[in-house]
Amino acid sequence: MGIKDRLKTGIQKNLNQRYIKKLLGIIALKPILYAYGKTFPSTSDKYLNIFTIESLKKAYSDNNRPIGYGSLFLPYEMFYALGITPFLPEVMAGFTAGLGLAPQTLKEASSHWYSQDLCTFHRSASGAADLDLFPRPDYIITSNLACDAAQKSFYIHSVKHNIEKNFYLIDVPYRYSEESIRYLAAQIKNICTDICSKTGKKLDISMFEEAIKLSNELRKWAIKVGSLRKNLADYPPYFNGLNFILPFHGLAGTKEAVIFYKEIYKDLKKYSDKQNKESSGKNKPAKRILWLHLKPYYRNEIFDILYRENCRVVFEEINHVYWQELDYKKPFESLARKMLSNFLTGSIDNRIDVTLKAAHDYKADGAILFSHWGCRQSNGGARIIKDSLKKINVPTLVLDGDCVDQSNSSQGQVKTRLQGFIEILNS
Amino acid sequence: MTQDIRNTENLDKTINKINDIKYFFENTLTSTNKKAAIGWFCTYTPEELIIAGGFIPIRIFGRKKIIKSESYFPINFCPYIKSGWESLLADADNFRALIFTNSCDGMRRFFDIASKYLTRIPSYLLDVPHLKNKDSQDFLASNISDMKMFIERLNGKKIDKKEIENAVKLINKKRKLLKEYSGIFNKSPHLIDIPTYYKVMELSMISDPEIFIDDLERYLVFIGNIDKTNTKNEISLQPDHRNSPEIMIIGNFIAEDKLWEMLSKMNLKLASEDFCTSNRYFEKQVVTDDNKDLLESIAERYLNKPQCMRMADLGSKLAEIENTIVKNDIKGVIFITLKFCDNMLYSFPLLKQRLNNIGIPVLYLDIEYNNFSEGQVKTRVQAFLEML
Numbered sequence: 001m002g003i004k005d006r007l008k009t010g011i012q013k014n015l016n017q018r019y020i021k022k023l024l025g026i027i028a029l030k031p032i033l034y035a036y037g038k039t040f041p042s043t044s045d046k047y048l049n050i051f052t053i054e055s056l057k058k059a060y061s062d063n064n065r066p067i068g069y070g071s072l073f074l075p076y077e078m079f080y081a082l083g084i085t086p087f088l089p090e091v092m093a094g095f096t097a098g099l100g101l102a103p104q105t106l107k108e109a110s111s112h113w114y115s116q117d118l119c120t121f122h123r124s125a126s127g128a129a130d131l132d133l134f135p136r137p138d139y140i141i142t143s144n145l146a147c148d149a150a151q152k153s154f155y156i157h158s159v160k161h162n163i164e165k166n167f168y169l170i171d172v173p174y175r176y177s178e179e180s181i182r183y184l185a186a187q188i189k190n191i192c193t194d195i196c197s198k199t200g201k202k203l204d205i206s207m208f209e210e211a212i213k214l215s216n217e218l219r220k221w222a223i224k225v226g227s228l229r230k231n232l233a234d235y236p237p238y239f240n241g242l243n244f245i246l247p248f249h250g251l252a253g254t255k256e257a258v259i260f261y262k263e264i265y266k267d268l269k270k271y272s273d274k275q276n277k278e279s280s281g282k283n284k285p286a287k288r289i290l291w292l293h294l295k296p297y298y299r300n301e302i303f304d305i306l307y308r309e310n311c312r313v314v315f316e317e318i319n320h321v322y323w324q325e326l327d328y329k330k331p332f333e334s335l336a337r338k339m340l341s342n343f344l345t346g347s348i349d350n351r352i353d354v355t356l357k358a359a360h361d362y363k364a365d366g367a368i369l370f371s372h373w374g375c376r377q378s379n380g381g382a383r384i385i386k387d388s389l390k391k392i393n394v395p396t397l398v399l400d401g402d403c404v405d406q407s408n409s410s411q412g413q414v415k416t417r418l419q420g421f422i423e424i425l426n427s
Numbered sequence: 428m429t430q431d432i433r434n435t436e437n438l439d440k441t442i443n444k445i446n447d448i449k450y451f452f453e454n455t456l457t458s459t460n461k462k463a464a465i466g467w468f469c470t471y472t473p474e475e476l477i478i479a480g481g482f483i484p485i486r487i488f489g490r491k492k493i494i495k496s497e498s499y500f501p502i503n504f505c506p507y508i509k510s511g512w513e514s515l516l517a518d519a520d521n522f523r524a525l526i527f528t529n530s531c532d533g534m535r536r537f538f539d540i541a542s543k544y545l546t547r548i549p550s551y552l553l554d555v556p557h558l559k560n561k562d563s564q565d566f567l568a569s570n571i572s573d574m575k576m577f578i579e580r581l582n583g584k585k586i587d588k589k590e591i592e593n594a595v596k597l598i599n600k601k602r603k604l605l606k607e608y609s610g611i612f613n614k615s616p617h618l619i620d621i622p623t624y625y626k627v628m629e630l631s632m633i634s635d636p637e638i639f640i641d642d643l644e645r646y647l648v649f650i651g652n653i654d655k656t657n658t659k660n661e662i663s664l665q666p667d668h669r670n671s672p673e674i675m676i677i678g679n680f681i682a683e684d685k686l687w688e689m690l691s692k693m694n695l696k697l698a699s700e701d702f703c704t705s706n707r708y709f710e711k712q713v714v715t716d717d718n719k720d721l722l723e724s725i726a727e728r729y730l731n732k733p734q735c736m737r738m739a740d741l742g743s744k745l746a747e748i749e750n751t752i753v754k755n756d757i758k759g760v761i762f763i764t765l766k767f768c769d770n771m772l773y774s775f776p777l778l779k780q781r782l783n784n785i786g787i788p789v790l791y792l793d794i795e796y797n798n799f800s801e802g803q804v805k806t807r808v809q810a811f812l813e814m815l
Contacts, residue, residue, distance in 0.1 A: 156777055
């Protein structure tokens with residue numbers, strides 16, 4: 001049994017916060033972390049895992065830094081500027097799937113009256129919170145960006161921990177306009193000011209400057225990675241861009257995120273150079289897939305099937321750099337602009353523009369929209385996305401499934417549909 | 428009709444008509460209005476602007492069976508939205524335009540679908556903030572101003588201040604009368620039955636407001652006359668509710684005739700309600716002030732009316748429900764939601780917890796739209812009432 005499987009089994013058998021803390025305490029020790037890092041096939045993968053563990057260790061350690069729960073699309077630069085350790089329950093829900101804990105967390109959520117019709121990212125996170133698997137938050141910041149779920153489920157967390165007064169909703173307007181930017185920037189500033197007044201600290205603009213500069217560095221390297229991928233014909237088998245949610249959002253504003261994106265760039269560059277040298281033109285080119293939405297985070301066959309059938313995911317919409325460079329002299333306005341630029345806010349046209357451009361830039365032969373159960377905002381636009389891609393002759397597979405709950409996704413059906421789609425691509 | 432009810436003899440003859448919608452709302456039901464209609468969906472839509480623009484605001488109830496709509500939306504999607512889209516696919520030409528709000532993820536996607544696949548009917552989405560404070564109020568006022576421009580473009584005519592003032596007065600009057608009616612309904616379950624009450628509510632949202640107000644005023648005079656002669660409740664048109672427990676129903680877009688009939692037959696004493704199809708629609712007036720911009724006053728009303736679960740402040744919503752329970756001596760709550768309504772579904776765990784804390788039992792029901800399975804719901808409601 002490898003180190004990863006041992007970790008998984010250990011946590012499954014000892015599902016409590018004390019064990020998680022103990023485990024993180026051990027695994028985050030430098031020699032062990034180094035040994036663990038060696039089990040990954042690439043430097044970027046190694047860093048992704050190391051940074052994830054370190055960020056979790058910070059959240060679970062009993063230091064004096066305040067913990068802030070945050071929903072996925074927040075400008076995490078503000079957390080780092082305020083000295084708050086972020087903790088992302090939705091990302092943790094992905095871990096519950098990967099670690100095989102989702103059956104327990106989802107069961108717990110059901111016992112607390114969370115309907116089975118709700119998104120399993122939020123249900124699983126709520127179940128984990130009810131099982132007391134998460135560290136106690138000092139602040140909770142969420143938004144209505146992308147979907148309704150976070151603002152509601154996170155409020156429940158605030159009630160559980162009796163910190164309703166430290167619950168903040170960033171109300172992201174529907175349209176991108178100067179008035180929307182003002183409305184949003186004022187909210188971000190007010191939240192930061194309020195948190196500072198509660199912690200007794202002065203709002204330190206230089207901390208925002210630092211976080212924003214690092215965020216711009218991340219942006220620069222993420223764009224470079226994206227540009228490289230436009231011409232990448234084949235991919236390393238271990239590479240999966242759908243794992244980059246934490247660094248792309250949760251680590252924005254840190255050195256770690258910059259290191260990570262630089263490493264991905266180096267990994268892919270090496271691979272691309274090697275491929276260019278060896279390229280003989282004899283091999284049949286792989287079918288290029290554009291991936292929309294997320295993926296199942298439990299063990300599944302989807303990507304093995306795609307790889308076997310000579311299909312490569314050449315881009316994932318979640319890795320699209322949607323915002324302009326941030327102006328560190330105007331931190332609140334910049335962060336507001338960043339949030340409003342997210343293609344999941346407002347009209348479906350924003351998402352379609354990104355999808356069509358990505359299909360064109362990454363020369364997609366087909367697109368797969370993973371239809372995660374209960375994700376109304378994404379699935380409600382599936383028909384329009386499919387029709388829009390059809391107009392540019394890119395066939396789309398709307399693949400029904402569940403990112404977190406394996407029992408809500410028929411592996412056989414997924415396989416059959418995937419194979420049918422591959423046949424279309426090859427015809 | 429006015430003549431009839433002034434006469435006690437005639438009153439005796441007509442008293443049984445109190446639940447006869449066709450009799451009292453004949454003008455509303457038969458009016459063939461020459462004004463064009465604008466369709467709307469959510470109670471955060473300021474009807475005042477639609478009226479000021481010279482249109483009739485008609486809420487789309489979506490009474491069509493979902494067939495074609497299934498190919499536009501996923502299976503697990505709001506059935507009201509699907510049904511609304513089905514209606515538009517069949518009858519969109521009845522509307523000059525459609526106004527949506529960003530009430531929820533479902534509505535945002537509904538607007539997208541309508542904008543893409545129903546291009547001949549102009550659609551607009553009003554951005555309604557989730558927060559309730561001065562900034563969000565100003566932001567909503569500005570968005571309402573943008574919506575006003577959309578309406579102005581429809582007929583190429585500017586809407587002036589006087590037109591908005593008149594529209595505010597008209598809709599305020601409708602709200603006042605509906606509130607009065609609702610109060611009578613809650614206090615006099617021996618007179619008005621549940622299906623009648625919700626039918627009147629529906630009519631208030633789908634009819635020319637002037638004609639409806641006229642009919643409702645006459646209806647209220649009639650009910651008032653009965654009340655005057657019925658001080659000891661000797662007239663009882665409904666089964667005896669005296670020993671029935673007071674029930675509060677909380678829901679979203681619940682407009683299910685069969686459900687109302689079922690509850691009525693079960694002798695349910697509906698003492699309070701919280702729905703998109705009743706109090707969230709008519710509660711709270713627009714308060715105008717010479718020193719305040721009219722659109723700001725409108726924004727103030729819409730942000731502070733009884734809120735939908737979509738709003739950020741779930742805590743104050745739950746407190747609002749708790750107060751209603753105490754004030755009306757509620758013995759049990761029926762929480763009824765259309766399937767796949769995330770905002771409602773996420774509110775239930777906390778609501779359940781709070782009601783447990785104050786010892787109020789709650790029944791959870793989730794239903795389809797236009798496809799009511801009476802048997803199952805009836806059994807559960809019966810068991811709940813017996814338990815109370």
